[in-house]
Amino acid sequence: MVRAQSIFGLSRFILVSQHFHNEQAIFLARRRGLDAVGFDAADVSRSIAPTTYWREYLARVQAVLDVTLLQTQPKFDGPPVMITQTAAP
Numbered sequence: 001m002v003r004a005q006s007i008f009g010l011s012r013f014i015l016v017s018q019h020f021h022n023e024q025a026i027f028l029a030r031r032r033g034l035d036a037v038g039f040d041a042a043d044v045s046r047s048i049a050p051t052t053y054w055r056e057y058l059a060r061v062q063a064v065l066d067v068t069l070l071q072t073q074p075k076f077d078g079p080p081v082m083i084t085q086t087a088a089p
Helices: 002-006 019-031 050-070
Strands: 012-017 035-040
Touching: 012 019, 019 035, 019 050
Parallel strands: 012 035
Antiparallel strands: none
16 A cells, blocks of 8 residues: 555555455555555455464554554555556547
């Protein structure tokens, strides 16, 4: 979310991913004052493996720490890239 804002100059997003990814991305976007909405893709399986559950749980904790206490910045930044919109032929 931070890179999309800083590199591509975006302030509004439509996210399409799995539910747990959307939750985290929307949380991060809103903390930065960005307008984001998520659409959940179909899950690959009905059950979540225990390792996946714990990895995602810890990733959520890390996201909260990143934006509140640590104020972590992206590791990989880059030069601005202009995104343009063209009309369909």
